[in-house]
Amino acid sequence: MKFASLGSGSEGNSLLVSPAAAEQQRRIVMLDCGFSVKEAERRLARLEVLPGEVAGIIVTHEHGDHIRGVFKFARRYDTPVWLSYGTYQAARADSDGVDVRFCRDDEPFQIAGLTVHPYTVPHDAREPLQYCISSERCKLGVLTDVGHKTERILSALAACDALVLEWNHDSDMLANSSYPYSLKQRIAGPHGHLSNAVAEEILREVDRSRLKLVIAAHLSQQNNRAELVEQRMAHVLQGELIAAEIACQHQGFGWKML
Numbered sequence: 111m112k113f114a115s116l117g118s119g120s121e122g123n124s125l126l127v128s129p130a131a132a133e134q135q136r137r138i139v140m141l142d143c144g145f146s147v148k149e150a151e152r153r154l155a156r157l158e159v160l161p162g163e164v165a166g167i168i169v170t171h172e173h174g175d176h177i178r179g180v181f182k183f184a185r186r187y188d189t190p191v192w193l194s195y196g197t198y199q200a201a202r203a204d205s206d207g208v209d210v211r212f213c214r215d216d217e218p219f220q221i222a223g224l225t226v227h228p229y230t231v232p233h234d235a236r237e238p239l240q241y242c243i244s245s246e247r248c249k250l251g252v253l254t255d256v257g258h259k260t261e262r263i264l265s266a267l268a269a270c271d272a273l274v275l276e277w278n279h280d281s282d283m284l285a286n287s288s289y290p291y292s293l294k295q296r297i298a299g300p301h302g303h304l305s306n307a308v309a310e311e312i313l314r315e316v317d318r319s320r321l322k323l324v325i326a327a328h329l330s331q332q333n334n335r336a337e338l339v340e341q342r343m344a345h346v347l348q349g350e351l352i353a354a355e356i357a358c359q360h361q362g363f364g365w366k367m368l
């Protein structure tokens with residue numbers, strides 16, 4: 111299995127996952143498309159993927175940085191879209207002509223030979239889901255846009271070979287930022303985004319028995335710094351043979367083989 115990112119952060123998110131030796135033409139699972147179709151096409155080309163190779167799009171929730179290009183892309187390339195019923199209710203106005211399929215917490219389904227396993231998270235959206243994607247041999251866990259740590263999150267992400275994990279903000283930088291009070295409250299609240307401290311707790315507590323790679327994602331460009339995240343990841347992973355990287359807004363990250 112391999113995976114890559116088109117970009118990660120509040121200006122747009124999209125992740126690609128593919129079975130490593132896939133023969134079929136449609137061999138890519140796209141997780142969110144928070145970019146315009148034109149921008150998504152440009153970023154796909156950077157990773158040498160044709161839009162027609164996307165077998166399905168799975169959507170986490172209705173916020174623009176995750177859903178912006180989803181339905182237009184799906185219409186243009188005849189791509190089915192999986193999402194929760196709540197996310198569909200929030201975003202259905204744009205979904206005409208799209209092959210929409212519903213998914214829910216703890217009901218796995220298959221796309222392009224991969225098993226997609228949705229799980230519920232606390233975030234200020236109608237029915238947000240995050241996903242683990244696995245092949246026979248390995249498991250990728252994805253977690254962004256989540257306000258606090260839950261037992262459900264820790265159990266869903268147990269024994270992954272790779273994790274893409276939100277490290278949104280440093281709590282002091284957010285508190286001292288020029289953001290309006292209400293926005294600070296929203297981001298730091300129980301249905302907002304993960305602080306570095308809570309992301310560190312999740313990484314510390316999750317079952318890392320198979321983990322080889324962790325990628326920090328959805329970093330705030332205003333309220334976080336890569337060095338702070340790197341320090342915290344290194345603190346948890348010291349003495350373990352686990353690689354750590356940071357996904358960026360503009361480049362995402364290139365293909366990682368599992």
Ligand SMILES: [Zn+2]
Pocket residue numbers: 119120123173175176254255328
């Ligand atoms: Zn987001």
Ligand SMILES: [Zn+2]
Pocket residue numbers: 171173233235255
């Ligand atoms: Zn969100």
